[in-house]
Amino acid sequence: MANTNKSVISALYNDDDVMLKSIKPLRENGFKIREAYTPFPIHGLDHELGLARTRIAITAFIYGALGLSVAIALTYYTMIIDWPQNIGGKPSFSFGQNVPAFVPIMFELTVFFAAHLMVWTYFVRNGMYPGRKAMNPDPRTTDDMFMLEIEYDGDDSELRSLLKDTGAVEINIVDQSTDEPSDSEEEVLEETV
Amino acid sequence: MFQFPAKLKTLSYVLIAIGVAAIAYGFISAGGHEAADHGHGHENRPWASLLINNFFFLGISLGALFFLAVQYAANVGWSAGILRILEGVSGYLPVTGVFMILLVLAGMFHMNHIYHWTAEGIMDPNDDHFDSIIYGKRAYLNEPFFIARTLVYILGWVWAAATLRKLSYRGDQSADLAWYKKSITVSAIFLVFFAVTSSMASWDWIMSIDTHWFSTLFGWYVFAGIFVSAITATALITMYLKNHGYMEWINANHIHDLGKFMFAFSIFWTYLWFSQYMLIWYSNIPEEVTYYLPRFGEFKGLFITMLVLNFIFPLLILMSRDTKRNFGYLATIGVVMIMGHWLNVYIMVTPGTVGVDYAIGFTEIGTFLGFLGGFILVVFNRLAKAPLRVTNHPMNKESEYFHI
Numbered sequence: 053m054a055n056t057n058k059s060v061i062s063a064l065y066n067d068d069d070v071m072l073k074s075i076k077p078l079r080e081n082g083f084k085i086r087e088a089y090t091p092f093p094i095h096g097l098d099h100e101l102g103l104a105r106t107r108i109a110i111t112a113f114i115y116g117a118l119g120l121s122v123a124i125a126l127t128y129y130t131m132i133i134d135w136p137q138n139i140g141g142k143p144s145f146s147f148g149q150n151v152p153a154f155v156p157i158m159f160e161l162t163v164f165f166a167a168h169l170m171v172w173t174y175f176v177r178n179g180m181y182p183g184r185k186a187m188n189p190d191p192r193t194t195d196d197m198f199m200l201e202i203e204y205d206g207d208d209s210e211l212r213s214l215l216k217d218t219g220a221v222e223i224n225i226v227d228q229s230t231d232e233p234s235d236s237e238e239e240v241l242e243e244t245v
Numbered sequence: 246m247f248q249f250p251a252k253l254k255t256l257s258y259v260l261i262a263i264g265v266a267a268i269a270y271g272f273i274s275a276g277g278h279e280a281a282d283h284g285h286g287h288e289n290r291p292w293a294s295l296l297i298n299n300f301f302f303l304g305i306s307l308g309a310l311f312f313l314a315v316q317y318a319a320n321v322g323w324s325a326g327i328l329r330i331l332e333g334v335s336g337y338l339p340v341t342g343v344f345m346i347l348l349v350l351a352g353m354f355h356m357n358h359i360y361h362w363t364a365e366g367i368m369d370p371n372d373d374h375f376d377s378i379i380y381g382k383r384a385y386l387n388e389p390f391f392i393a394r395t396l397v398y399i400l401g402w403v404w405a406a407a408t409l410r411k412l413s414y415r416g417d418q419s420a421d422l423a424w425y426k427k428s429i430t431v432s433a434i435f436l437v438f439f440a441v442t443s444s445m446a447s448w449d450w451i452m453s454i455d456t457h458w459f460s461t462l463f464g465w466y467v468f469a470g471i472f473v474s475a476i477t478a479t480a481l482i483t484m485y486l487k488n489h490g491y492m493e494w495i496n497a498n499h500i501h502d503l504g505k506f507m508f509a510f511s512i513f514w515t516y517l518w519f520s521q522y523m524l525i526w527y528s529n530i531p532e533e534v535t536y537y538l539p540r541f542g543e544f545k546g547l548f549i550t551m552l553v554l555n556f557i558f559p560l561l562i563l564m565s566r567d568t569k570r571n572f573g574y575l576a577t578i579g580v581v582m583i584m585g586h587w588l589n590v591y592i593m594v595t596p597g598t599v600g601v602d603y604a605i606g607f608t609e610i611g612t613f614l615g616f617l618g619g620f621i622l623v624v625f626n627r628l629a630k631a632p633l634r635v636t637n638h639p640m641n642k643e644s645e646y647f648h649i
Contacts (some may be wrong), residue, residue: 096648109566140527152523 058203060086061211062189063220069093070199074218075100078202081214086201109174112166119165120158127154130187189226201226247491247630257621264615268295271608285358286602293598294609296348298616300450301474301590303341304467305620308475309334310406311439314432317409317425322643323502326494326634330482332413333405334475336627337620342399345450349395353388359598362386362456379456386453394449398442405435416635425639438607443468451590455598455605458536460521467593469514473555474586476506477579482624484572492633494645497570501649504569511559518552541597543603548592554585587613 064070072094078085085101128147129135131154136144143149175181193199204211208225215223271291313331316324324388352360366372366388370380381387415424444464452463458467480503485491487500525533539549540567558581568574595603634641 138527152519152526155519155523183420 053224058084058202058205059208060203060226061208061215062201062224062226063215064190064192064199064222064224065200065219066196066221067219068092068198070219071200072097072100072241074215074220075200077218078200083211084203086203087203089190089199090186091194091196091198095197096182108170108173112170115169116162116166118169119162122157122165123154123161126161127157144180192209246631247486247625247633248499249625250489251469253621253625257625258327258617260614260618261622262615262618263611264613264618267609267611267615270611272375274608275458282369286598286600289358290596291608291612292316292351292359293594294612295591296359296598297587297609298612299341299344299348300586300594301613302337302489302616303345304590305474306335306338306341306406306470307402307439307443308471308473309479310338310402310409311436311443311472312475312479313409314405314435314439317428317432318405320429320640322465322640323647325638325640325644327479327483327503327639328413328635329628329633330479330486331630332406332410333627334478334482336410337623339403339407340617340619340623342403345389345397349392349450360456361568361597362453363388366454382456386456391449394445395400401435401438401442405431405438412439413635413638414631416637417632421603422637422638422639426560426644434626445470451593452556454594454626455536457532460525460533460536461519462517466514466517466521469510469517470586470589473507473510473514473582476510477582479503480507481576481583482492483578484576486628486633488572492621494634494641498647498649499644500575501566502568502647504575507575508559508563508569511555513583515552515556518556525595539600540592541600544592544596547588548607551585551588551592553590554581558585568641572605 063074065074068090071088071090075085075088075097079102088097088101090097129151130149132145138144139153142153147154188194189201190197190199202211202215212223268291271294275288275291309331313328313335316328316331317322348359350634351357355363355365358364361367364374366374367376368380368383369375409428412424412428412431415421444467447464447467448459451467452459480500481496483492483503484500487495488563522537525537558578562578563569563573591605591609604642638644
C-alpha cells in the first residue's frame with residue numbers, strides 16, 4: 053500500500069463544501085489525491101476526484117439475467133421435467149403454456165440475484181470481510197472532520213501553501229510505514245470547531 | 246416567454262382538419278342502424294374510435310394534472326422548472342372532458358351501442374333481452390347515475406386544473422407565497438378526489454363496455470397507463486422546448502428524472518397488467534376469462550405488440566442511465582410508448598364495441614391525429630400565455646441546482 057516514491061500529506065477540513073472546493077485547485081496544480089475520508093457521503097465528490105463511474109449497474113444487469121436464467125431452469129426442471137403436477141387443469145408437460153405461473157418466480161429471483169450479488173460484489177471490491185481492521189487514519193473523520201490525502205514529490209511547501217489557501221484547518225505528514233499521520237509534524241492552522 | 250411557432254400552429258390546424266375528415270368518414274362509412282341484427286360492430290366503429298382517442302388524450306391531461314398536484318403536495322424541488330408544462334398539458338382537460346360528456350350522453354340516449362348495459366329491455370325481467378347479471382348491477386349502472394358521475398369527475402378535475410393554474414399565475418406577479426401554500430391545499434384535496442374518481446371513471450367509461458366482466462384492479466391498471474402517457478408527453482414537450490432554445494434552467498438531470506418516471510411506470514404498468522392477467526388465467530373461471538378470450542384470439546397480434554411496445558422496449562432501452570439523458574433516445578422511445586399506450590386503450594375498448602370486424606384504418610388514425618392537433622393547439626397556446634416557469638416559485642433555485 054505504501055508508495056515509497058511519493059510522500060503523502062493529509063489535510064483536514066471542518067466543512068464539506070470547503071473540502072469539495074479545494075479539490076479542483078489541487079488537481080489543477082498536478083497533485084494527486086489518494087483518498088478522501090468523510091463522515092457522510094458528499095454529493096459530487098466522486099466527480100471532483102475524477103473517479104471513473106461505477107460499473108455496479110452493469111454487474112446488476114448481469115446478475116439479474118443470471119437470476120432470470122436460474123429461475124427458468126428451476127421452474128422448467130422441477131415443474132415440467134422432474135415432477136409435473138396438474139395444477140388448476142393447466143397442461144402440465146408444457147413450459148410455454150404454464151409460463152404465466154412461473155413469472156412471479158422469475159421476477160423474484162431476478163431481483164434476489166441482482167440485489168444480493170450487488171452487495172457481495174461491493175464487499176469484495178472494497179475488501180470488506182468480517183474482522184477487517186478499519187483503515188481510517190483519523191477517527192475525527194467519522195465525526196465532524198473531512199480529510200484529503202494528497203501525494204507530492206520532494207518539497208511540500210507549495211502544497212502546504214495551497215492547502216492553507218483552500219481552507220484546510222490542519223496538515224499532517226502521513227507516516228508511510230503505518231499509513232497514519234505522525235504527530236510530530238502536525239501543523240494546526242486554526243482551532244478546529 | 247414562449248412564442249407559438251406559426252408552423253406548428255398550422256400543423257395543428259391541418260391535424261384537426263384531418264381528424265374532422267376522419268370522424269366524418271367514419272360515420273359515413275359505418276352507415277346507420279340497419280345492420281343492428283348482425284351485431285353493432287360496424288356502426289360502433291366511429292364511436293369507439295372517438296372514445297379511444299378522447300380517453301387517451303383525457304388520460305394524458307389527467308395524468309399531468311395528477312403529477313402537478315403531487316409536486317405541490319409533496320413539496321418537490323427538482324420539478325419546479327417543468328410545472329408550467331404540466332399545467333399546459335392539463336389544459337386540454339376541459340376539451341376532452343366536454344367530448345367525454347357528449348360521448349356519454351350519446352351512449353345513454355342510444356345513439357350508439359358502446360355500453361351494452363344501456364341496450365333496450367336488458368333491465369326488464371319480462372323482455373327477451375333480459376340479462377340477470379346486468380340487472381344485478383342496476384344500482385350502479387343506470388343512466389342518470391352514470392351521467393351524474395361523469396359530470397362530477399369532469400367538473401372536479403377541471404376545477405382543480407383551473408385553480409392550480411390561476412394560483413400559479415399569482416406566483417408570476419408577486420413574491421408572496423400565499424398562492425403556493427394554497428396550491429398545496431388544493432392539490433391535497435384533488436389527490437383524494439382523484440384517487441377515487443380515476444378508478445371510478447375507468448370502471449364507468451372503459452370497464453362497463455364489457456358489462457359482465459369486472460376486475461378489481463382495473464382502475465389502477467388504467468391509471469398506470471395514463472400516468473406513463475402523461476409523463477411521456479411531458480418529456481416530449483420539454484425536450485421540444487429545450488431544443489428550440491427555451492427553458493435554459495432545464496438540463497439533462499431533469500430529463501433524466503422524467504426518463505426514470507417513464508421507465509419506472511412502464512414497469513409498474515406491466516406489473517398491474519400481469520397481476521390482472523395472471524389471476525384470471527390461473528383460475529380460468531368463465532365469467533372472468535371471457536375478457537381475455539378475444540384478446541388472445543382475434544386481437545392476439547395487437548395485444549402482444551402492445552406488450553412489447555409498453556414493456557420490452559422501455560425496459561431494455563430506458564434501463565441505461567445514458568439513454569435517459571439523451572434526447573434522441575428518449576424522444577424515440579417516448580413516441581414508441583405513446584403508440585403503445587394508445588394501442589393499450591384501443592385494446593381495452595375495441596373487443597367489446599367493434600369486435601371481430603375491427604381494423605386500424607383512417608377512422609382511428611385520423612381521429613388520433615385530430616385529437617393530437619387539438620392537443621398541440623391548446624397546450625402550446627397555454628404555454629405561450631405565461632412565462633415557462635413560475636417566476637417566484639420557491640423551488641426554482643433548488644430545481645436549477647438539481648444534479649443526479
